[in-house]
Amino acid sequence: MELYRMTAEELSALLEKKELSAAELTKAQFERIHAVEPDVQSYITLTEEEALRRAAEIDRRRSEGEQLSKLAGIPIGIKDNLCTKGVRTTCASKMLGNFEPVYSATAVEKLEDAGLVMTGKLNMDEFAMGSSTENSAFQKTKNPRDLTRVPGGSSGGSAAAVAAGECTFALGSDTGGSIRQPAGFCGVVGFKPTYGTVSRYGLVAFASSLDQIGPLARSVKDAALLCDLITGRDPRDTTSVPGDGSNYYGSLNPEMKGKVLGLPKEFFGEGISDEVKSAVLAAAKVYEGLGATVKEVSVPLIDYSLPTYYILSSAEASSNLARYDGVKYGFRAAEFDGLVDMYNRTRSEGFGSEVKRRIMLGTYVLSSGYYDAYYKRAQKVQRLLRQSFDEVFAGCDALITPTSPTTAFKLGEKLSDSMQMYLTDICTVSINIAGLPAMSLPCGRDKEGLPIGLQLIGNRFCDQTIFDVGAAFEAEFGRLDVAL
Amino acid sequence: MNYIPTIGLEVHAELSTKTKIYCGCENKFGAEVNTKVCPVCSGMPGTLPVLNRKVVEYCCKMGLAIGARINQLSKQDRKNYYYPDLPKAYQISQFDIPLCEGGSVPILVNGEEKRIGVTRIHIEEDAGKLLHDDKFSGSLVDYNRCGVPLIEIVSEPDMHSSEEAKEYLEAIKRLLQYLDISDCRMQEGSIRCDVNVSLAPEGSDALGTRAEMKNVNSFSGAVRAIEYEIRRQTELLERGETVVQETRRWDDMAGQSFSMRSKEDAQDYRYFPEPDLAVIEVSDEEIARIRGALPELPHDRFMRYRALGELTDYECGMLVGNLAMAEFFDRCTALERVKPKAVCNWLLGDISRILNERGSELSDAALTPENLCAMIALIEKGTISNTAAKTVLEVIFDEDRAPEAVVEEKGLAQNNDEGAMRTLVCEILDANEKSVSDYKGGKTNALGFLVGQCMRASKGKGNPQIISKLLTEELSKR
Numbered sequence: 028m029e030l031y032r033m034t035a036e037e038l039s040a041l042l043e044k045k046e047l048s049a050a051e052l053t054k055a056q057f058e059r060i061h062a063v064e065p066d067v068q069s070y071i072t073l074t075e076e077e078a079l080r081r082a083a084e085i086d087r088r089r090s091e092g093e094q095l096s097k098l099a100g101i102p103i104g105i106k107d108n109l110c111t112k113g114v115r116t117t118c119a120s121k122m123l124g125n126f127e128p129v130y131s132a133t134a135v136e137k138l139e140d141a142g143l144v145m146t147g148k149l150n151m152d153e154f155a156m157g158s159s160t161e162n163s164a165f166q167k168t169k170n171p172r173d174l175t176r177v178p179g180g181s182s183g184g185s186a187a188a189v190a191a192g193e194c195t196f197a198l199g200s201d202t203g204g205s206i207r208q209p210a211g212f213c214g215v216v217g218f219k220p221t222y223g224t225v226s227r228y229g230l231v232a233f234a235s236s237l238d239q240i241g242p243l244a245r246s247v248k249d250a251a252l253l254c255d256l257i258t259g260r261d262p263r264d265t266t267s268v269p270g271d272g273s274n275y276y277g278s279l280n281p282e283m284k285g286k287v288l289g290l291p292k293e294f295f296g297e298g299i300s301d302e303v304k305s306a307v308l309a310a311a312k313v314y315e316g317l318g319a320t321v322k323e324v325s326v327p328l329i330d331y332s333l334p335t336y337y338i339l340s341s342a343e344a345s346s347n348l349a350r351y352d353g354v355k356y357g358f359r360a361a362e363f364d365g366l367v368d369m370y371n372r373t374r375s376e377g378f379g380s381e382v383k384r385r386i387m388l389g390t391y392v393l394s395s396g397y398y399d400a401y402y403k404r405a406q407k408v409q410r411l412l413r414q415s416f417d418e419v420f421a422g423c424d425a426l427i428t429p430t431s432p433t434t435a436f437k438l439g440e441k442l443s444d445s446m447q448m449y450l451t452d453i454c455t456v457s458i459n460i461a462g463l464p465a466m467s468l469p470c471g472r473d474k475e476g477l478p479i480g481l482q483l484i485g486n487r488f489c490d491q492t493i494f495d496v497g498a499a500f501e502a503e504f505g506r507l508d509v510a511l
Numbered sequence: 512m513n514y515i516p517t518i519g520l521e522v523h524a525e526l527s528t529k530t531k532i533y534c535g536c537e538n539k540f541g542a543e544v545n546t547k548v549c550p551v552c553s554g555m556p557g558t559l560p561v562l563n564r565k566v567v568e569y570c571c572k573m574g575l576a577i578g579a580r581i582n583q584l585s586k587q588d589r590k591n592y593y594y595p596d597l598p599k600a601y602q603i604s605q606f607d608i609p610l611c612e613g614g615s616v617p618i619l620v621n622g623e624e625k626r627i628g629v630t631r632i633h634i635e636e637d638a639g640k641l642l643h644d645d646k647f648s649g650s651l652v653d654y655n656r657c658g659v660p661l662i663e664i665v666s667e668p669d670m671h672s673s674e675e676a677k678e679y680l681e682a683i684k685r686l687l688q689y690l691d692i693s694d695c696r697m698q699e700g701s702i703r704c705d706v707n708v709s710l711a712p713e714g715s716d717a718l719g720t721r722a723e724m725k726n727v728n729s730f731s732g733a734v735r736a737i738e739y740e741i742r743r744q745t746e747l748l749e750r751g752e753t754v755v756q757e758t759r760r761w762d763d764m765a766g767q768s769f770s771m772r773s774k775e776d777a778q779d780y781r782y783f784p785e786p787d788l789a790v791i792e793v794s795d796e797e798i799a800r801i802r803g804a805l806p807e808l809p810h811d812r813f814m815r816y817r818a819l820g821e822l823t824d825y826e827c828g829m830l831v832g833n834l835a836m837a838e839f840f841d842r843c844t845a846l847e848r849v850k851p852k853a854v855c856n857w858l859l860g861d862i863s864r865i866l867n868e869r870g871s872e873l874s875d876a877a878l879t880p881e882n883l884c885a886m887i888a889l890i891e892k893g894t895i896s897n898t899a900a901k902t903v904l905e906v907i908f909d910e911d912r913a914p915e916a917v918v919e920e921k922g923l924a925q926n927n928d929e930g931a932m933r934t935l936v937c938e939i940l941d942a943n944e945k946s947v948s949d950y951k952g953g954k955t956n957a958l959g960f961l962v963g964q965c966m967r968a969s970k971g972k973g974n975p976q977i978i979s980k981l982l983t984e985e986l987s988k989r
Binding site: 132 | 555599601652781782
């Protein structure tokens with residue numbers, strides 16, 4: 028089998044047995060990238076030279092008998108909103124088109140320490156705002172399952188690269204579904220950990236209270252392996268929760284007997300396509316076949332999750348993105364008349380329209396006189412939504428829902444209609460608002476052959492349960508092969 | 512009509528923690544530009560703040576010292592505005608739940624105690640500084656000060672004159688010094704304040720419309736700004752015009768304030784809870800520990816000195832205002848060898864003079880309370896004169912030596928031998944017949960001249976009191 032089709036687990040075994048060198052693997056990886064990248068365009072920046080150098084170093088260390096981590100030498104792609112020291116980190120924005128961080132994100136440092144080989148920085152919606160990766164200032168990434176369709180977003184580059192065999196796995200970030208929705212669209216596994224389990228230090232902030240870094244991979248086990256590397260308390264992020272880290276991979280237990288899975292009825296209502304619905308319900312049958320109990324449950328207030336999400340996330344974004352003012356780094360307008368004009372022109376020219384829309388929305392909801400009506404109420408809904416999830420999880424181990432209402436849509440199809448675009452996140456945003464762990468994994472294909480995503484939602488800090496439930500399904504259903 | 516001013520003050524004090532409030536950078540004034548910065552305090556994308564707990568402790572110290580209530584759960588908020596010295600374009604501060612609420616600061620007004628209410632004290636980060644360089648057409652920015660911890664102390668509108676405001680500011684400064692939480696370098700801007708002034712007709716219960724003045728960087732500037740604002744508003748009201756609620760910028764050089772913005776276009780800071788930081792918790796144990804470690808406060812010390820019954824309010828205030836001196840004074844009086852008044856006189860007199868001349872601090876001197884008291888005791892016993900004591904002080908100021916030994920070595924002891932002195936006095940009277948007849952003729956100041964002659968003849972060692980007494984006796988015989 029071609030190396031680019033293999034999972035990290037399989038590659039790791041070959042590397043450990045020295046049947047494969049990291050240098051060979053890296054070289055093969057870049058051959059694959061060069062072959063499909065003209066079509067897929069998932070990378071903003073490729074770091075081939077550095078990758079080959081690192082791979083050679085891993086080989087040298089291995090040959091010297093050093094005990095390396097299980098994932099040493101495996102190629103990984105990084106979403107371009109994770110800071111990488113000395114490697115351009117753009118957030119797919121003209122604003123940071125020339126920005127080279129002076130430090131690396133904690134998650135990136137951990138990968139480097141474990142000897143993974145970074146292939147490059149992956150495309151995304153500008154500042155992670157979007158659901159199709161069409162909001163990138165640089166390029167439009169195509170869905171490798173159908174090049175006329177979007178890969179989803181905002182981690183569309185990460186999902187497309189994994190699906191196209193352009194890296195073994197990747198890191199993405201998820202604020203309202205940005206890992207799970209593209210994973211669903213591209214037919215790969217995407218996991219958003221419980222808020223606070225992975226350090227956000229070095230993740231360029233979109234909405235600080237919702238952002239979470241997570242893995243995209245070709246198998247549940249690979250996602251678990253990658254997640255184990257990045258989980259753990261970070262003194263540089265005081266919102267990260269205590270704990271030395273996780274061992275999801277080593278603790279995997281796909282036994283479904285005794286598990287209770289909930290089907291929240293609000294996730295199967297209007298707007299969810301019939302094909303998606305039936306694929307997810309079929310998945311529920313698979314679980315029943317494995318011995319799990321499946322029951323219908325209700326999470327009231329889900330209807331309010333989309334407006335709540337757009338108020339909270341835009342409010343935080345309006346503040347988080349205020350620092351891009353042309354003073355210190357990144358883009359500055361070429362011509363201006365005085366300080367205020369410099370701010371205005373820099374931000375008008377440097378940001379794309381979706382980012383500006385959200386900054387305006389966020390500025391509005393935080394304005395004096397509107398704060399109580401919008402932001403404060405959204406916070407109240409957030410608390411209530413958490414409560415209603417708490418109540419549901421008192422009687423369930425996990426919830427089963429669609430990841431998205433539909434499969435991947437056509438490039439350009441929803442670009443002019445923000446509301447239609449926002450609705451594609453209807454199944455995912457509530458999970459971020461409640462800070463829960465959730466996974467998307469393939470559970471079927473529609474009649475056009477496009478992957479359908481199954482979303483598994485767990486209670487806070489029950490990430491292991493989601494890996495267990497995901498692995499059980501994958502063992503029955505199988506994985507989707509690399510596209511193209 | 513007579514107008515009564517009402518004044519409220521917002522004091523921002525930089526805390527003297529080792530590191531900044533949200534990162535590990537050294538909190539140091541005067542370093543080369545942009546050398547005390549890191550990705551966090553310079554607002555690099557992706558960085559996160561980590562709260563320095565010392566800042567919470569220091570703020571609680573201030574709160575407990577003024578009897579404030581500590582909010583055991585308080586939160587931090589973002590105050591959003593654009594300025595090049597603010598790299599994140601928001602300042603992390605505290606909005607609706609500050610660390611401390613309530614409390615009051617005692618001041619003395621015409622010798623009477625008055626308590627100025629404090630609304631709240633909260634923690635926040637400082638911004639950087641804009642610099643201007645002739646070699647460069649634009650502005651430059653120094654981020655060293657970004658993230659230096661501040662506490663903001665907001666007073667109630669309880670002051671009614673610039674003198675009261677000055678007393679209050681001095682009291683705040685003394686508290687900061689006593690609690691050892693701020694360097695209080697006024698000229699370096701480590702304490703700054705915003706001043707709110709309104710005027711109301713005498714006898715009226717309602718407050719007038721207030722104007723706020725920003726950019727007041729010294730206490731004397733605050734006094735000038737308040738007096739200017741009282742004049743300006745009085746003139747407006749006397750002309751029948753109204754005071755506009757507005758923010759004004761104080762220009763200390765020009766001695767004037769200028770309108771910055773009116774209430775209508777007041778800046779909207781869009782405060783919201785800082786999502787990158789957890790709620791600040793302060794435990795009962797922590798509060799008890801901080802409270803237990805509070806030193807004697809300046810006002811209490813003042814009342815204690817006043818109760819000694821020997822010192823004037825002015826002297827009490829001078830001692831209390833200089834913590835090192837007050838502590839030295841206490842160590843001296845604890846020895847119970849000499850009168851507190853004498854210690855105070857030496858501290859505020861010659862010792863302060865020497866310190867001023869050298870520009871040094873009492874803590875740098877070798878002078879010990881034991882040596883100073885021993886010296887004063889020598890004066891009280893008549894062993895040395897006040898003049899000789901000044902010579903002794905010059906020595907024991909820099910060397911830890913017994914004053915007795917210095918007196919011995921330098922031969923500074925007074926001659927108290929009445930027999931020998933009488934012979935000398937008679938000799939002087941014999942040699943100065945003109946002065947003797949002047950004295951007899953009623954010119955009593957001739958006595959001073961004769962004392963001086965005797966002192967000179969004794970080479971400065973004669974006890975002037977004894978000489979004076981003997982002179983009077985001998986003169987009466989002639």
